[in-house]
Amino acid sequence: MDVLVPFDARSPKQRLGPELDANERREFAEAMLADVLDALDASGADATVLSTAPLGCSAPVVVDERPLSEAVNARLDARPVETPLAVVMADLALATPVALSALLDREGDVVLAAGRGGGTNALVVRASGFRVDYHGASLRDHRLAADAAGLDLAEVDSFQLSTDIDEPTDLVEVLLHNEGRASAWLRDAGYRVHTGDSRVRAERR
């Protein structure tokens, strides 16, 4: 299946600012992207990176400077109706080929994978009449949009796909579960799992 992987190549992962400087955020974001592309490749998907600027990586890249929802909707509108298209976020550092295959193989006109905080971390569209809007609690909006268009909606229940790495408190999930470039990058940068208080966190030494 064709899979779009949106990537902000200009100022990625700004909410990690309290932990990582701009160069580090860029390196770490590219490490996560590489892991996601590897997992998609292993799941048999054909990934294309939808980037805000030119980028070197293991998949074809199309550059689109428009905001995320607009750029994704342009691709949804441009595809033949009978061609499914998936969208998988570039910061799903925990995503394994098994979890991605479960998403891509799940039947439904629209298939959603919830992110924490009401986001939509991944989706599959197999019908016309559905457009994305990633602003706010997008999962709820995407449920309503599928319903309004009379489309069959399915949701996959995946911890891996629900875990986008946006904020400092998310970094520990990469250390605990990712076995690729992203966790290696964090360890090289000095991060370790810190236990002892109420919720385990990643701490830099």
Next chain:
Amino acid sequence: MDVLVPFDARSPKQRLGPELDANERREFAEAMLADVLDALDASGADATVLSTAPLGCSAPVVVDERPLSEAVNARLDARPVETPLAVVMADLALATPVALSALLDREGDVVLAAGRGGGTNALVVRASGFRVDYHGASLRDHRLAADAAGLDLAEVDSFQLSTDIDEPTDLVEVLLHNEGRASAWLRDAGYRVHTGDSRVRAERR
């Protein structure tokens, strides 16, 4: 399958202190417990609540004042070796019968469901030689313990089971995904989904 549901009936959900007073925390914790017991019942499980104090609820209650890991290990040690035992946390307000059935039906001497932050939100034990330790990054420790005992380990990948409701930022997940008593309680208490900033949250009006 026999399922233990540990519950702190004395001072539940203390980390929700910034949002809810002690009476509210107790009511909300009992609403989540009721939802978890309903979901377990619908999945065909035989639940017993392992409570730190007497409690009225829809399942049998055994009172054990010892710390969590000690109380659970006492039950693991007391059961016949061939009898599987599951442990499901009482604050998994998003857990559906489908997600719980996937856990209980998954093969393995030890089956783990990861919580965010390295916790173990649910597990199944079908062999002797495994003991729990819920302190710190327990998922990692439970993986090592299963390995050290030479047991077959499996992990289920579930957003629903990964989402324990511990901290104020977790409340929005209940509003977005729970359709039972816990979300009704939050709405009655004035909570609504608030969008508009970087991560969606529950806000009280």
